[in-house]
Amino acid sequence: MNSTTLDNLIPLEVQEVVEDKQTDTQIVVLRHRDGAEILPIWVGNAEGIAIRLSLAGIAPPRPMSHDLMRNFAEHFNVKVERVVVTSVKQNTYYSQIHLSNRGTDQILDARPSDAIALAMRTHSPMFVTREVLAERGATSWESWQQRLPPQTSDDAKQEQG
Numbered sequence: 001m002n003s004t005t006l007d008n009l010i011p012l013e014v015q016e017v018v019e020d021k022q023t024d025t026q027i028v029v030l031r032h033r034d035g036a037e038i039l040p041i042w043v044g045n046a047e048g049i050a051i052r053l054s055l056a057g058i059a060p061p062r063p064m065s066h067d068l069m070r071n072f073a074e075h076f077n078v079k080v081e082r083v084v085v086t087s088v089k090q091n092t093y094y095s096q097i098h099l100s101n102r103g104t105d106q107i108l109d110a111r112p113s114d115a116i117a118l119a120m121r122t123h124s125p126m127f128v129t130r131e132v133l134a135e136r137g138a139t140s141w142e143s144w145q146q147r148l149p150p151q152t153s154d155d156a157k158q159e160q161g
Contacts, residue, residue: 009084009127012039014116017052026052028116029141030085030128037137039085039128040144041093047113054120066117073122077101080124083115085132093132 011033018027026048030039043051050064063071073080081098088094095112097119098105110118119126128137138144 008130010035010037010130010133012085012126012128014051014055014120014126017048017055019048028113030116030126032133032137036139037133038139038141038144039133039137040141041085041112041116043111043113043116047111047117050117051113051120054117066114066121069114069118070121073099080118080122081105082125082127083110083119084126085112085115085128087129088132088136 012030013033015029015031015038018029019025020027020042023042024045025042026045028041028043028048028051030041031037032039050066053060053064054066060067072078078099078101081100083095083097085093085095093112095110095115097108097110097115099108100106116126118124
């Protein structure tokens with residue numbers, strides 16, 4: 001069974017983006033849209049800023065990479081149907097962007113940070129598989145941190161989406 005079938009997906013929304021001063025990265029905190037679980041994902045600074053701007057409804061004076069991807073999609077009538085955080089392997093998150101164009105569906109592999117930034121700009125739904133949320137989600141930031149093994153700076157940077 002394909003783990004990205006709709007019945008295996010949990011809807012997400014971006015709750016906030018916070019700085020991780022220890023690793024010089026950003027943390028995108030995703031929240032189950034209909035529940036209490038959160039899913040924090042470390043991302044690079046540029047991607048975190050792009051997501052934060054979109055969350056705040058701020059349009060940059062010049063297009064950022066994710067704005068350019070949205071513009072390409074709109075120009076070629078490609079619809080971003082959804083993005084899905086599909087798995088975690090060795091502290092690296094994986095995601096997919098589901099696209100449609102003129103009756104043809106495509107799935108692209110993407111870093112979660114890029115997929116989230118694009119979904120925010122195209123107002124597309126975001127999901128996580130039940131398995132990833134069960135493995136990496138928590139009901140609060142504190143409970144999430146308690147589930148983690150001690151981490152070095154190198155581990156956190158490897159986890160970036």
